[in-house]
Amino acid sequence: ETGVTQSPTHLIKTRGQQVTLRCSSQSGHNTVSWYQQALGQGPQFIFQYYREEENGRGNFPPRFSGLQFPNYSSELNVNALELDDSALYLCASSATSGSWDEQYFGPGTRLTVT
Amino acid sequence: DAKTTQPPSMDCAEGRAANLPCNHSTISGNEYVYWYRQIHSQGPQYIIHGLKNNETNEMASLIITEDRKSSTLILPHATLRDTAVYYCIVRVDDMRFGAGTRLTVKP
Numbered sequence: 001e002t003g004v005t006q007s008p009t010h011l012i013k014t015r016g017q018q019v020t021l022r023c024s025s026q027s028g029h030n031t032v033s034w035y036q037q038a039l040g041q042g043p044q045f046i047f048q049y050y051r052e053e054e055n056g057r058g059n060f061p062p063r064f065s066g067l068q069f070p071n072y073s074s075e076l077n078v079n080a081l082e083l084d085d086s087a088l089y090l091c092a093s094s095a096t097s098g099s100w101d102e103q104y105f106g107p108g109t110r111l112t113v114t
Numbered sequence: 115d116a117k118t119t120q121p122p123s124m125d126c127a128e129g130r131a132a133n134l135p136c137n138h139s140t141i142s143g144n145e146y147v148y149w150y151r152q153i154h155s156q157g158p159q160y161i162i163h164g165l166k167n168n169e170t171n172e173m174a175s176l177i178i179t180e181d182r183k184s185s186t187l188i189l190p191h192a193t194l195r196d197t198a199v200y201y202c203i204v205r206v207d208d209m210r211f212g213a214g215t216r217l218t219v220k221p
C-alpha cells in the first residue's frame with residue numbers, strides 16, 4: 001500500500017465527452033505526477049504539479065489538463081475524448097519536486113472510450 | 115523515446131538470482147538509471163537507482179558498467195511475488211518508461 005488512492009477504478013466514456021479523474025496523495029506530498037499507460041506499454045508522463053502549479057509536461061495536447069489542491073488531492077481532466085485515450089491513468093505523489101526515486105503510485109483508473 | 119533497451123521477457127527459477135539487463139548507450143553524464151517494477155493490476159513500484167556506482171538495497175542490487183552504457187538489476191533470490199514487468203529508465207526531465215522486461219519467476 002502506497003497511501004495514494006485514485007477514483008474511480010474504472011470508467012467508460014463516449015468519444016467527444018470530457019472526463020475528470022481524481023487522485024489523493026500521501027499527506028505531506030506536494031508533488032503529483034500523472035501518467036497514461038496504454039495496454040501492453042509502459043507509462044507515459046503527462047505532467048507534474050508542484051505546489052498547485054504545473055511543473056513539467058510530457059508530449060500531450062492541451063486537452064489534457066490538471067489541478068492540484070492544498071489538501072493533497074489532484075485532478076486530471078481530459079476534454080474531447082478520443083478512442084486512443086483509452087488507457088490506465090496513474091498518479092504518483094512525492095515529497096519533493098523531481099524526486100523520481102520517491103514516487104508512490106496509485107493503483108490507477110482504467111478509462112475506456114467508446 | 116525511452117533511451118533504454120530491455121529484453122521483452124525473461125524467466126527465472128524460484129530461489130535463483132534474476133539478472134535483468136538494460137542498455138542505455140546514449141546516457142549523459144548526469145543522468146541517473148532508475149528501476150521500477152509493475153506487478154499486474156498495480157501501479158509501478160520504485161526499486162533502486164544509481165549514477166555510476168553499484169548500489170544495493172533491501173530489494174535488489176544495481177550494477178552499472180564503467181562506461182555507463184548498460185546496467186543489470188539483480189534480484190538475489192527471486193520469489194513468485196517478483197513476477198512483474200521491470201522498467202529500466204534513464205531520467206531526463208521526466209520519467210520515460212519503455213516497454214520493460216516481463217519477468218516470470220517459476221516454481
